[in-house]
Amino acid sequence: MTDGFTYRWPRPALTVDVALFGLQAGQLSVLLIRRRLPPFEGWWALPGGFVRLDEGLEWAARRELEEEAGVRPAWIEQIGAFGAPGRDPRERVVSVAWWALLRADEHAPVAASDASEVRWHPVASLPALAFDHATMVTAALHRLRQRAWESAIGAELLGEQFTLGELQTVQESLLGHPLDKRNFRRRMNESGLLVEAGEARSEGPGRPARLFRLGDRMRGAPLGSTRENE
Amino acid sequence: MTDGFTYRWPRPALTVDVALFGLQAGQLSVLLIRRRLPPFEGWWALPGGFVRLDEGLEWAARRELEEEAGVRPAWIEQIGAFGAPGRDPRERVVSVAWWALLRADEHAPVAASDASEVRWHPVASLPALAFDHATMVTAALHRLRQRAWESAIGAELLGEQFTLGELQTVQESLLGHPLDKRNFRRRMNESGLLVEAGEARSEGPGRPARLFRLGDRMRGAPLGSTRENE
C-alpha cells in the first residue's frame, strides 16, 4: 500500500486455523488434531495451515479442513487475525482464525498429513492446546453462541429438512443451556426464517412432527425480533 | 503449521489498514489519504501499510497512523482480515483492517510519506476509495455504531473529564441519530462506567455541569443493562 519496492520486504508467514464445531452424542465438541511434528509435537491443535498465493482466505480454511480431516463444513465465518510476535516459536506467523460447523450426517473425520490423530473434544473439557489456539477457541465459542442466540444457526447442523424439536435440541446444545419450548417455537415462527415442507414422523411413537427448512437466503440471518442498531 | 519446509513457500504480503474516525464540526468523519503512487494513484484510501516482521498487528496499525498522518488514536480495535485474491492489482496482499477513534483535542493530521494529501471526509459523503477500502469502511462503521450503542465508546473522543451533555452529543454523532436526554443519563448512571470528578462550567451562560470520567478499566466495556448471552 506504499511504493513499488515496499512489498519486497521480508514478510510474516500467513496461516489459517479453524475451530470446527460439531455435536457428538449431544455434546458440543471441537475438532482437534494431534501434531506429529515440532513445534508442539504431540500437542492438540486446531486444523490449519499456510495460505497459498492464489486462494482466498476462506478457501484456504476450507482446504485445510478437507486436507487435514477430510470434512466440508456447512458454515464457516471469520473470527479475526491473530498475530502476536512469538505466537509461533519458529518465526513470525500471522494466522486468520475461523469458526465452522459440521453437519452431523457428515462422515467422521480421518487423520491425514501432518496429524497423527484427529478427534472431537467436548468443549467442556479441552486439553492444553498448541500456539494460541486456546484463545482462538474461546473467541470462536463466543461467536458461535452469539450467532446461536440471535439466528438459529443450529439449522446448519441438520439436514435439509428438520423438525422444530430437532432444531431446539441442537440450539440448546450450542448454547449450553435449555430453552423454553413454547417461547422457542414462537420465536422461530415469528422470525420468518423457516418454511414448511411436508410432514413426517421420525422416531417410533409420538405425534408426527411437521418438517421445516431454511427459507431462501436465510443462512445465519438474525431473527426478526433481535435488536439492531439502525 | 506443518513441517519445517512449508513455511518457505511464497507467501502473501501482509498489510494493515485503519479506518480512523473523528468528529469534524460535529460530523462523523474518516481520515483518508490521497495516494501519490500507483496503483490507484490519486485515489483516496485508508492509511495503512506493510506489517514488519517484529511488530504486532495492532502496533503496525498504530505505527502507520503515526507515519502517514502523525496521529495517535485513543482507541483501536480489529475488524478482520480481508484477503480476496485480486484486491491488490500488484500481487497477493492480505490486509488486517482496524477501526480507531481520534480525540478531538489531538492536533490535526498532516500529510506525510506516501500521501499527497490527508483529509477528513464526512462518512455521509465519501469519495470512491482505492482497493476494497469502501468495504472496510462499511464494516468499520458497523462496528463503531455497535460499540457506541452498547458501550459509551464516545468517551474516548473527549478529554479525561467531560460532562454528560458532551458525552451525549458525541454519542449522537457516532450513532447518527439523536438520543433522549433523560433516558441517556439514566443509562449512564446505571451503567456504573462513570465516576464523578469535581464541578465546572464550560461555555458562558447556563447552569454548571458536573464532570465525570471513565471508571478504572472501563474502556469499551458494555453498559450494565445490555443483554448478553450468558
Add this chain to the structure above:
DNA sequence: GCCATTAGTGTAATCACAACACGAAATGAA
C-alpha cells in the same frame, strides 16, 4: 433583578421476554 441558556430530574405507557400446563396425534402392547 430579569432574561437567556444549559443542567438536571420522574412517571406513565408500551413492548419484549420469561414462566408455565395441558390437549392432540401417533405407536405398541394387552
Add this chain to the structure above:
DNA sequence: TTCATTTCGTGTTGTGATTACACTAATGGC
C-alpha cells in the same frame, strides 16, 4: 379395540426494560 406411552403443538400472564415526554434549578449577561 382399548389403553398406556410418547412426542408434538399451542396461549396467557407477569415482569422487567425501553420509550416518550415537560418542567425546575443554577448560572451569566444585560
